Amino acid sequence: xxxxxxxxxxxxxxxxxxxxxxxxxxxxxxxxxxxxxxxxxxxxxxxxxxxxxxxxxxxxxxxxxxxxxxxxxxxxxxxxxxxxxxxxxxxxxxxxxxxxxxxxxxxxxxxxxxxxxxxxxxxxxxxxxxxxxxxxxxxxxxxxxxxxxxxxxxxxxxxxxxxxxxxxxxxxxxxxxxxxxxxxxxxxxxxxxxxxxxxxxxxxxxxxxxxxxxxxxxxxxxxxxxxxxxxxxxxxxxxxxxxxxxxxxxxxxxxxxxxxxxxxxxxxxxxxxxxxxxxxxxxxxxxxxxxxxxxxxxxxxxxxxxxxxxxxxxxxxxxxxxxxxxxxxxxxxxxxxxxxxxxxxxxxxxxxxxxxxxxxxxxxxxxxxxxxxxxxxxxxxxxxxxxxxxx
Amino acid sequence: xxxxxxxxxxxxxxxxxxxxxxxxxxxxxxxxxxxxxxxxxxxxxxxxxxxxxxxxxxxxxxxxxxxxxxxxxxxxxxxxxxxxxxxxxxxxx
Numbered sequence: 001x002x003x004x005x006x007x008x009x010x011x012x013x014x015x016x017x018x019x020x021x022x023x024x025x026x027x028x029x030x031x032x033x034x035x036x037x038x039x040x041x042x043x044x045x046x047x048x049x050x051x052x053x054x055x056x057x058x059x060x061x062x063x064x065x066x067x068x069x070x071x072x073x074x075x076x077x078x079x080x081x082x083x084x085x086x087x088x089x090x091x092x093x094x095x096x097x098x099x100x101x102x103x104x105x106x107x108x109x110x111x112x113x114x115x116x117x118x119x120x121x122x123x124x125x126x127x128x129x130x131x132x133x134x135x136x137x138x139x140x141x142x143x144x145x146x147x148x149x150x151x152x153x154x155x156x157x158x159x160x161x162x163x164x165x166x167x168x169x170x171x172x173x174x175x176x177x178x179x180x181x182x183x184x185x186x187x188x189x190x191x192x193x194x195x196x197x198x199x200x201x202x203x204x205x206x207x208x209x210x211x212x213x214x215x216x217x218x219x220x221x222x223x224x225x226x227x228x229x230x231x232x233x234x235x236x237x238x239x240x241x242x243x244x245x246x247x248x249x250x251x252x253x254x255x256x257x258x259x260x261x262x263x264x265x266x267x268x269x270x271x272x273x274x275x276x277x278x279x280x281x282x283x284x285x286x287x288x289x290x291x292x293x294x295x296x297x298x299x300x301x302x303x304x305x306x307x308x309x310x311x312x313x314x315x316x317x318x319x320x321x322x323x324x325x326x327x328x329x330x331x332x333x334x335x336x337x338x339x340x341x342x343x344x345x346x347x348x349x350x351x352x353x354x355x356x357x358x359x360x361x362x363x364x365x366x367x368x369x370x371x372x373x374x375x376x377x378x379x380x381x382x383x384x385x386x387x388x389x390x391x
Numbered sequence: 392x393x394x395x396x397x398x399x400x401x402x403x404x405x406x407x408x409x410x411x412x413x414x415x416x417x418x419x420x421x422x423x424x425x426x427x428x429x430x431x432x433x434x435x436x437x438x439x440x441x442x443x444x445x446x447x448x449x450x451x452x453x454x455x456x457x458x459x460x461x462x463x464x465x466x467x468x469x470x471x472x473x474x475x476x477x478x479x480x481x482x483x484x
Contacts, residue, residue, distance in 0.1 A: 157481075158481065159481075246480070246481070247480060247481030248480050248481070249478070249480045252480055270478075270479045270480055270481060271479065271481050272400055272401060272479035272480075272481065273400045273401075274400055275399055275400040275401075275479060277476075277479060292449065292478075293446065293447050293449070293478040294446040294447075295446040295447050296447055296478055296480070297447040297448075297477060297478045297479075297480075298447075301436065301447075310481065315481075341476065343474075343476060345400075345410065347400075347410065348410055352397075352454075352474065353454065354449070354451045354454050354455075354456070354474065354476060355451075355454055355455055355456065356456070357456065357459050359458075
């Protein structure tokens with residue numbers, strides 16, 4: 001009769017065993033480490049980059065994950081026994097370069113090699129984000145990324161409110177909100193983070209309260225200030241992505257230049273009456289706002305800001321396009337609006353797309369940039385007609 | 392050469408509210424002149440005093456920015472779509 005000891009002795013004589021150090025070197029050279037432990041062991045810590053397939057599912061899933069039978073594989077478990085059995089099973093499936101890591105994850109940790117402890121979702125989070133978890137492009141790994149992400153909303157107005165509301169609902173873990181205004185009754189037609197009760201209160205306070213009420217997972221950082229050249233680099237520093245929901249050219253150019261100079265992605269949106277624009281500016285990978293519009297529309301050519309007006313739902317559409325792009329950017333999924341300007345005309349209900357190229361003459365991201373630090377742009381809505389020059 | 396021109400909201404006061412107009416022109420320069428003769432003031436919004444395209448208004452021919460084609464000399468043919476896309480920056484607050 002064959003005992004378990006006999007079996008394991010025989011298996012170990014038939015599979016190649018490697019030490020944790022050797023496994024690490026093999027992984028560096030392209031080997032895939034396959035962790036065959038159970039989920040409850042995996043979540044307490046694992047080898048960074050390892051492929052997780054519990055022993056019970058190994059034969060079922062390996063062909064899908066590693067179709068190439070000649071791929072170098074290092075099987076790993078907690079102590080080196082399950083991985084030896086797993087290695088034997090893979091050899092029988094026709095994998096030719098299979099080894100088992102002796103001593104398993106225990107030995108790996110003892111050797112002081114790097115480990116990764118994944119953040120896991122609480123039962124409440126699993127329920128809250130269940131519709132995300134069901135989407136393969138998000139899943140638990142994606143949701144964990146969102147929870148760890150930091151997004152700065154520039155402006156808690158028409159664009160920032162809908163974007164902030166949905167980013168908060170989606171579980172983006174940290175939302176910075178920059179705004180120096182207080183809520184006005186005329187904002188409520190479109191700025192959906194604010195309510196009747198918040199009229200007269202700072203927009204950041206009102207936004208923070210609404211977001212907290214919606215999703216306690218989200219930490220809101222209030223920046224009760226107007227962005228300018230003196231503070232913009234410090235304000236954006238902790239964030240992964242900037243969502244530009246500003247309503248004026250001074251801030252748009254400031255945010256763009258700060259994005260390029262810091263290398264942080266900026267998700268752009270603009271609105272006017274029934275028209276909207278959106279794009280994603282990824283520094284060094286695509287064009288920036290100045291590549292598209294080297295200079296702002298001068299005040300005398302811009303429609304008077306007081307007359308401008310906007311259909312209330314329009315910033316909802318554009319702000320949610322920005323939120324969508326932000327989430328895709330954080331997840332690393334899909335095709336972003338990089339090098340593409342999306343325009344939306346609510347009156348004709350038409351979305352159009354235009355190609356935006358990186359301009360080698362761009363003042364901030366071109367081949368010979370003239371803008372090397374942020375500066376304030378003297379653009380004001382309050383345009384005074386030029387006085388005729390004295391004779 | 393009949394081409395369609397899409398007029399953005401900030402310029403529709405000059406086209407009597409029309410969001411799309413059709414113009415006969417063989418290049419972008421001719422198109423701007425044609426537009427201006429029908430809708431006085433449009434040229435000034437698109438070109439500076441020297442006739443150069445303004446840096447805060449983009450003109451796209453079939454989705455491509457004319458700056459990366461032949462600027463105002465970009466040829467047009469029947470069926471082309473020209474879009475005027477200005478820099479916009481919301482209303483206040």
